[in-house]
């Protein structure tokens with residue numbers, strides 16, 4: 001059973017030994033936007049929805065908890081939770097990866113000349129995206145928090161750690177290499193929490209979880225959680241790394257792109273840590289069988305979320321899947337571009353102060369052009385990161401494996417292939433994140449033998465081939481680049 005705790009929903013999926021989906025249960029939860037550019041979740045709601053769907057999926061599948069071979073955890077990354085060690089209660093809401101409230105702490109770190117140090121030791125750029133500055137914000141802003149933290153009374157965790165703490169009723173405080181590598185306080189070369197950065201951010205080491213491999217038994221579920229069963233918790237990976245695993249990208253040079261709330265392209269670089277010169281980040285893919293492997297990553301903050309925005313805020317579609325219908329009712333974007341920099345821009349721009357823009361509107365622009373421009377923005381952002389990735393790795397991709405909720409959109413996938421000029425391969429199972437977590441857990445308990453067995457199970461469903469004229473494609477992409485320029489730095493002047 002995979003527990004996939006995403007940015008907008010909690011999902012539990014049961015897989016069989018063929019790696020096929022037996023049953024899914026899913027529940028969306030509340031997003032809080034308490035201030036401009038701020039995003040929070042309620043950690044208790046995260047736990048409530050996640051444990052709820054886990055119980056629901058067992059019930060609807062008619063499977064007893066004791067029949068589950070192992071649980072694999074995968075999660076929205078970077079999102080930061082701090083809780084009281086004794087009561088188990090969070091002292092503040094979860095500060096979500098998208099939240100920009102710590103931009104000024106980041107500016108201060110940059111002023112202190114830490115950019116090179118952070119890049120060389122954590123693989124990251126200094127940005128409000130990562131957990132380190134979020135922990136500092138909680139300790140600085142919640143009354144009494146710093147004192148408690150210094151007395152060893154508080155614990156920090158990303159969502160994986162929080163779920164395991166609750167699944168084991170406070171017995172286990174762990175994370176894995178892939179999640180640790182997203183905190184900006186973990187040294188990915190030396191594989192330990194980075195003392196210098198902990199000092200710079202004033203974070204007591206006593207709060208931090210133990211960092212383990214991505215595939216091993218961390219503990220068992222508390223008997224109260226699943227009707228007396230003690231199920232081994234045997235896999236952890238951040239959702240993007242889990243998707244890389246689920247897509248069987250086991251060899252250096254293999255890459256995938258996941259289209260969920262955001263969009264994240266990862267390329268496996270094996271045991272080699274490749275530093276980026278083109279605005280990507282270096283991250284840990286996983287630690288399996290005593291070996292840590294790395295990846296290059298292009299992190300795009302808003303992808304499927306723009307479709308949710310069309311639905312929930314503009315209310316010009318009523319379901320995410322309607323976007324395909326309306327986008328194909330027009331021939332082209334009619335010159336309209338949307339840059340969905342709602343929470344700044346991630347790779348390769350890294351501008352915490354960029355904000356969303358719609359440009360190129362004329363009297364003839366209509367709803368369909370806006371919807372089309374929204375979908376196209378996902379594909380242009382992907383081209384930005386693919387180009388950076390090819391430069392950094394020296395590898396020219398012939399095809400791109402895709403997954404995540406938004407790849408159900410055929411228009412988006414065809415347009416993606418056109419704009420990249422590469423084949424886009426959609427597998428039979430697009431829930432690759434959950435599948436990767438299940439594989440990691442299953443490997444640890446011997447449910448599957450090895451990575452080869454997993455690779456053999458990967459099946460393509462559709463290959464989208466590029467069909468757009470070169471000139472047309474480049475013209476569209478040039479328009480995108482011009483639109484991006486209009487969005488940069490917008491919030492700085494405030």
Ligand SMILES: Nc1ncnc2c1ncn2[C@@H]1O[C@H](COP(=O)(O)OP(=O)(O)O)[C@@H](O)[C@H]1O
Pocket residue numbers: 006007008009259260261262303304305306307308320321322323324404405406407408409
């Ligand atoms: N047919 C579709 N076309 C475009 N976007 C879609 C479609 N179906 C789902 N999405 C988008 O995909 C996202 C959900 O994908 P999912 O992989 O579940 O994301 P997450 O794990 O980030 O919560 C949502 O942002 C939704 O708007």
Ligand SMILES: O=P(O)(O)OC[C@H](O)CO
Pocket residue numbers: 005006007008075076077078097238239240260261262263
């Ligand atoms: O919720 P998702 O699937 O968009 O993933 C969020 C990422 O892990 C953020 O880094």
